[in-house]
Amino acid sequence: MKTAANMSIKQETYIPALGYDRLSNFYDRTIRWTMPEEKFRKRLVEQADLQTGEKVLEFGFGTASQTILLKKQTPGANITGVDVDLKIRELALEKVLKAGIEIQLDLYHGKTLPYPNATFDKVVSSLVFHQLDRTQKASALGEIHRVLKPGGELHIGDWGKARHIGMRLAFLLVQLLDGFKTTNDNVKGLLPGFIENAGFQEVGEAGFINTGIGTFSFYHGKKSK
Numbered sequence: 720m721k722t723a724a725n726m727s728i729k730q731e732t733y734i735p736a737l738g739y740d741r742l743s744n745f746y747d748r749t750i751r752w753t754m755p756e757e758k759f760r761k762r763l764v765e766q767a768d769l770q771t772g773e774k775v776l777e778f779g780f781g782t783a784s785q786t787i788l789l790k791k792q793t794p795g796a797n798i799t800g801v802d803v804d805l806k807i808r809e810l811a812l813e814k815v816l817k818a819g820i821e822i823q824l825d826l827y828h829g830k831t832l833p834y835p836n837a838t839f840d841k842v843v844s845s846l847v848f849h850q851l852d853r854t855q856k857a858s859a860l861g862e863i864h865r866v867l868k869p870g871g872e873l874h875i876g877d878w879g880k881a882r883h884i885g886m887r888l889a890f891l892l893v894q895l896l897d898g899f900k901t902t903n904d905n906v907k908g909l910l911p912g913f914i915e916n917a918g919f920q921e922v923g924e925a926g927f928i929n930t931g932i933g934t935f936s937f938y939h940g941k942k943s944k
């Protein structure tokens with residue numbers, strides 16, 4: 720498998736899980752304390768509704784919390800994770816080992832996903848797109864569309880349109896950490912339009928949760944058959 724670690728291709732710039740590399744060790748604790756973690760992760764698992772035998776990609780696995788939950792819910796699904804951050808992968812590998820489960824965690828340089836066309840039945844992603852600028856969002860969605868099989872599904876949980884002024888103000892905390900450039904489109908509710916622009920059909924918001932730091936939305940899209 721070609722990864723960022725063994726390729727001489729230039730690594731795309733990326734925002735580490737908590738905005739700064741030195742904070743990555745605190746990522747799990749921060750999510751646990753600032754968000755209704757169990758609720759949003761379970762809801763994304765339910766939405767993705769993985770089936771035994773399905774090939775599934777988690778885009779931006781981070782510390783693998785969502786990945787492990789997906790695998791525990793459907794042990795017969797064949798789950799692969801992909802991320803750009805070597806340090807976060809080390810943290811994720813420790814957790815996966817501890818959980819005693821088998822998940823392939825790949826690294827890549829941030830542009831072309833290291834998989835052939837039409838590889839996966841489903842792609843799941845949580846809390847990643849608000850860390851990508853508009854060009855990166857479009858490129859990532861195009862790549863996800865490419866690696867999905869015809870009829871394949873995309874399920875995203877991420878910051879969405881602030882449902883009221885309190886949510887908009889609370890979200891400023893996330894924006895201070897992750898930057899305004901990558902997060903503005905999320906909080907304006909533009910992600911579904913970007914998903915459609917990448918060629919997906921049946922795009923929509925399945926629901927949202929108002930959290931202490933902003934509105935968290937659940938999006939879906941489907942690749943045509």
Ligand SMILES: C[S@@+](CC[C@H](N)C(=O)[O-])C[C@H]1O[C@@H](n2cnc3c(N)ncnc32)[C@H](O)[C@@H]1O
Nearest residue numbers: 733736779780781802803804807829845846847
């Ligand atoms: C906030 S963390 C979310 C991690 C995890 N999905 C979760 O739910 O906790 C965002 C992750 O996206 C990764 N990431 C950033 N840019 C990426 C890209 N272009 N492709 C894949 N992953 C990326 C980061 O390295 C980080 O691990």
